[in-house]
Amino acid sequence: MGADHLWQDLGLPHRRALSELMATRFMTLAQRNTGDMKWKKFLYKQLCEREEIFVCKSPSCAACSDYDVCFGPETGPAT
Numbered sequence: 001m002g003a004d005h006l007w008q009d010l011g012l013p014h015r016r017a018l019s020e021l022m023a024t025r026f027m028t029l030a031q032r033n034t035g036d037m038k039w040k041k042f043l044y045k046q047l048c049e050r051e052e053i054f055v056c057k058s059p060s061c062a063a064c065s066d067y068d069v070c071f072g073p074e075t076g077p078a079t
């Protein structure tokens with residue numbers, strides 16, 4: 001629920017630490033993030049899909065105008 005990238009909200013030193021945490025502690029879930037989506041976006045998307053709530057602008061990430069919001073680098077301020 002924080003305003004920054006998930007790795008920042010969790011107090012981790014960098015995104016890679018969160019990716020390693022996800023890969024070791026939530027392996028099955030992490031393996032579903034095949035496109036290296038930002039972790040917070042990815043987790044919310046999983047919840048939306050589980051509840052069959054579809055709020056995306058596009059049926060395909062590749063064709064979506066928000067692609068950079070969901071898949072862009074997680075080093076600067078969260079968007």
Ligand code: SF4
Pocket residue numbers: 045056057058059060061062064065066067068070
């Ligand atoms: S890129 Fe677009 S379609 Fe893909 S998860 Fe983000 S908002 Fe949804």
